[in-house]
Amino acid sequence: MKKVFSRPESLKPTPFHYCPGCGHSIIHRVVAEVIDELGIRERTIGVPPAGCAVLAYNYLDVDMAEAPHGRAAAVATGIKRVLLDRVVFTYQGDGDIAAIGTAETIHAANRGERITSIFVNNAVYGMTGGQMAPTTILGQVTTTSPGGRAPLRDGNPLDLSEMLAIAAGSVYIERTSVSSPKGILRTRRAIRKAFVTQLEDKGFSLVEILSPCPTNWKMSPTEAARWVDARMSEIFPPKVIKDVA
Amino acid sequence: MTLKKLMRGTHVLGEAAIRAGCRAYFGYPITPQNELPEYMASAFAKMDDAIFMQAESELASINMVMGAAIAGARVMTSSSSPGISLKQEGISYLAAMELPAVIVNMMRGGPGLGNIAPSQGDYFQAVKGGGHGDYRLIVFAPAYGQEIADMTRQAFDLADNYRTPVMILGDGMMGQMMEPVVFPEPIDLTSLPRKEWVLDGAKGRPSRIIRSLWLDVDKEEEFNWRLFRKYEMISREIPDQEIYLADDAELIIVAYGTAARIAKGGVHRARSMGLKVGLFRPKTLWPFPAEPLARLAEAVRHIMVFEMSTGQMVEDVRLAVEGRCPVSFYGRPGGVVSTPEEIARELATAYGMPGSSETHGRGALNGRRAVARR
Ligand SMILES: Cc1ncc(C[n+]2csc(CCOP(=O)(O)OP(=O)(O)O)c2C)c(N)n1
Ligand code: SF4
Numbered sequence: 001m002k003k004v005f006s007r008p009e010s011l012k013p014t015p016f017h018y019c020p021g022c023g024h025s026i027i028h029r030v031v032a033e034v035i036d037e038l039g040i041r042e043r044t045i046g047v048p049p050a051g052c053a054v055l056a057y058n059y060l061d062v063d064m065a066e067a068p069h070g071r072a073a074a075v076a077t078g079i080k081r082v083l084l085d086r087v088v089f090t091y092q093g094d095g096d097i098a099a100i101g102t103a104e105t106i107h108a109a110n111r112g113e114r115i116t117s118i119f120v121n122n123a124v125y126g127m128t129g130g131q132m133a134p135t136t137i138l139g140q141v142t143t144t145s146p147g148g149r150a151p152l153r154d155g156n157p158l159d160l161s162e163m164l165a166i167a168a169g170s171v172y173i174e175r176t177s178v179s180s181p182k183g184i185l186r187t188r189r190a191i192r193k194a195f196v197t198q199l200e201d202k203g204f205s206l207v208e209i210l211s212p213c214p215t216n217w218k219m220s221p222t223e224a225a226r227w228v229d230a231r232m233s234e235i236f237p238p239k240v241i242k243d244v245a
Numbered sequence: 246m247t248l249k250k251l252m253r254g255t256h257v258l259g260e261a262a263i264r265a266g267c268r269a270y271f272g273y274p275i276t277p278q279n280e281l282p283e284y285m286a287s288a289f290a291k292m293d294d295a296i297f298m299q300a301e302s303e304l305a306s307i308n309m310v311m312g313a314a315i316a317g318a319r320v321m322t323s324s325s326s327p328g329i330s331l332k333q334e335g336i337s338y339l340a341a342m343e344l345p346a347v348i349v350n351m352m353r354g355g356p357g358l359g360n361i362a363p364s365q366g367d368y369f370q371a372v373k374g375g376g377h378g379d380y381r382l383i384v385f386a387p388a389y390g391q392e393i394a395d396m397t398r399q400a401f402d403l404a405d406n407y408r409t410p411v412m413i414l415g416d417g418m419m420g421q422m423m424e425p426v427v428f429p430e431p432i433d434l435t436s437l438p439r440k441e442w443v444l445d446g447a448k449g450r451p452s453r454i455i456r457s458l459w460l461d462v463d464k465e466e467e468f469n470w471r472l473f474r475k476y477e478m479i480s481r482e483i484p485d486q487e488i489y490l491a492d493d494a495e496l497i498i499v500a501y502g503t504a505a506r507i508a509k510g511g512v513h514r515a516r517s518m519g520l521k522v523g524l525f526r527p528k529t530l531w532p533f534p535a536e537p538l539a540r541l542a543e544a545v546r547h548i549m550v551f552e553m554s555t556g557q558m559v560e561d562v563r564l565a566v567e568g569r570c571p572v573s574f575y576g577r578p579g580g581v582v583s584t585p586e587e588i589a590r591e592l593a594t595a596y597g598m599p600g601s602s603e604t605h606g607r608g609a610l611n612g613r614r615a616v617a618r619r
Contacts, residue, residue, distance in 0.1 A: 041447065042446050042447055042448035042449070043446035043448065044446060045315075045316075045444050045445070045446060047312075050458075054458055055458075057454045057456065060452075061447070061452050062446075062447060062452050063444035063445070063446055063447050063452050063453050063454075064444070064452070064453075064454050064455075065312075065315045065342075065444055065454070065455040065456070066342070066455065066456045066457060066458060067308065067311070068308065068334055068335065068338050071304065071305070071308035071311075071335070074300070074304070074305040074306075074308035074309050074311075074312065075308050075309070075311050075312040075315070076312060077298075077305075077309050077312060078269070078271065078308065078309035078310060078311060078312020078313040078314075078315070078316065078320075079312040079313070079315055079316045079444065080312075081269065081296045081298065081309075081312075081313065082268075082269060082296065082312070082313050082316035082317065082318045083316045083445055083446075086445065086446050103301055103302060103304075103305065104301070104304070104305050104308070107300075107301040107305065
């Protein structure tokens with residue numbers, strides 16, 4: 001009998017604890033599939049910092065080290081500099097990478113650090129209960145922007161990926177989404193390409209993934225997926241942002 | 246043949262680190278310790294298996310240290326007071342993830358930006374936590390060039406043995422001082438025991454996790470007790486001190502690092518005045534050598550603590566002495582370096598105190614500078 005749905009080798013059999021409709025579950029699976037496909041499971045090291053996906057090591061069956069909130073790029077740099085022939089990736093939320101960890105991320109990109117960042121943009125702080133994130137879009141209601149994000153009070157959504165593209169050391173940056181089967185396919189291709197960029201020792205690579213957080217958006221999984229396509233994608237359009245690989 | 250080399254403290258530390266197998270250094274410039282990263286940068290440039298990186302901040306550098314430790318390297322960072330404050334979050338994580346690393350603090354005057362003169366204002370930060378959570382940090386306090394070399398070797402070994410971060414606490418004066426040093430032979434890295442916990446890719450073994458998050462309180466409690474037992478073992482095994490001219494002493498001065506060198510000069514002068522005075526110098530600040538100090542407190546009339554601060558270690562001295570004899574304090578904070586004459590004067594005053602009761606409050610010295618006596 002032909003197996004139509006099998007678990008990637010790089011994914012542990014543990015059931016996901018993420019909320020129904022959460023993008024993290026899909027992205028974990030995609031990362032595991034790409035690691036399998038490239039045959040790099042035995043030389044990959046992942047760095048999940050504080051955030052909803054800090055427990056990614058419960059699911060991904062590769063060596064994994066937690067990082068303090070925001071410091072994933074620095075921790076990954078330390079690992080990679082010691083183990084040049086390994087594949088090192090970070091798995092960060094928007095709060096982590098685009099607020100508290102902005103400096104570490106920009107400098108890792110600028111140095112052309114041979115690491116890959118998986119940047120999961122869900123427009124809120126998921127783990128801490130839905131506060132405003134640097135990527136919260138204007139007018140979006142969060143627990144700390146109850147009347148909707150207002151630019152003069154709360155600042156504007158930060159397009160970190162575009163900023164990183166300016167850095168000379170960044171080589172490949174793409175934004176995708178996991179709100180549709182097509183988006184998931186594109187995400188898979190992008191993550192694959194990002195890892196290959198690292199394997200070819202070319203420089204810093206990053207995939208930003210627009211990812212639903214139905215719980216904190218107070219939407220059903222279907223509504224959340226629709227909101228990614230209709231609203232988030234307007235501000236953060238999925239596209240190849242930089243490719244000099 | 247053992248060859249003596251004349252070198253400044255920061256360079257001694259760098260050379261000793263390399264000989265101890267340090268192959269990764271991450272730092273950020275701050276005075277008064279820049280000669281150390283500069284030494285590492287030029288030495289590592291000549292080695293093909295060593296990594297020097299100037300990070301974008303102390304936050305980044307301590308987290309790069311974390312990464313290099315995760316990957317199994319012997320790794321070091323250094324800074325001075327304000328930079329060490331930024332590293333505290335990372336130090337807490339290193340302790341929690343049981344990662345070996347060596348952190349050097351060449352203390353300067355503070356708080357805030359303070360100044361770049363030698364100070365001992367970071368004692369509390371170093372030995373009482375500094376970062377968050379229930380952890381301890383091994384803290385070495387060298388006083389001489391040779392000790393910088395020896396303790397640096399020991400720091401790397403202990404960090405690996407106990408899987409814990411270790412701090413070397415010095416100051417800017419110590420970093421600049423030129424002294425003759427005999428270095429230990431360079432370590433053969435292949436002779437070190439394999440670290441069976443590092444992350445280097447799950448090749449032919451199950452995947453590993455290095456973490457500090459324990460959402461289950463029972464697991465976190467169990468982990469805290471496990472750390473506690475480790476710290477207990479360290480407290481039994483490594484406390485170290487110098488006891489000098491104490492056999493017939495009636496008064497003991499307790500000081501560490503640069504302050505202890507000045508204190509020793511003060512002791513010599515007091516001795517030439519006929520006073521029976523000795524020195525107790527903790528070489529490890531955590532674990533604090535409480536037992537030998539307590540034994541000494543049984544035999545003397547009075548203990549005087551001298552620090553280049555308004556009084557921090559004095560609390561640990563009082564805890565160790567537990568009322569066995571009176572304890573007084575003399576301190577010069579803010580980067581002021583006392584002279585041995587000044588200390589001898591203070592020793593004479595303390596020596597003459599009937600029953601040696603404690604002195605308190607601020608007194609005027611030379612009619613111009615306020616000093617802290619308590
Ligand atoms: C120094 C520090 N500050 C704050 C926190 C609390 N905290 C944990 S995760 C997080 C942000 C989570 O948001 P994001 O990075 O976007 O990831 P998500 O949970 O949405 O996937 C915060 C603020 C922390 N762990 N450490
Ligand atoms: S809170 Fe949001 S990001 Fe976190 S698991 Fe739930 S849906 Fe996912």
